[in-house]
Amino acid sequence: MFELIKKKLKHTDGYPYLLSILEHCLQMTYKRNGSQLQQWQLLDRILQQIVLQDEKGEDPDVTALENFNVKNIIKM
Structure with a gap:
């Protein structure tokens, strides 16, 4: 799923925001x-x-x- 999202956004202005969202998700505990x-x-x-x-x-x-x-x- 990540690869599909990455492929869709890789060369867009939204890609840095995707990375930021994922970085914040990594900081969340479970x-x-x-x-x-x-x-x-x-x-x-x-x-x-x-x-x-x-x-x-x-x-x-x-x-x-x-x-x-x-x-x-x-x-x-």
Whole structure:
């Protein structure tokens, strides 16, 4: 999957941002029962919403965000 994304973005202005995103992902820790899993879930949902938005910024499918509360995911 990475090779496909890399091939798609390699010679674009977006490539440095892809590398930055991946670098930040490498810095995230993972523990099965910790808040880190919730951080990965939050990142996944943010990316889902970005991908699903149309050109007007509207999201045709808000099901993924029903009862979604960032405070419940990120415990500060």
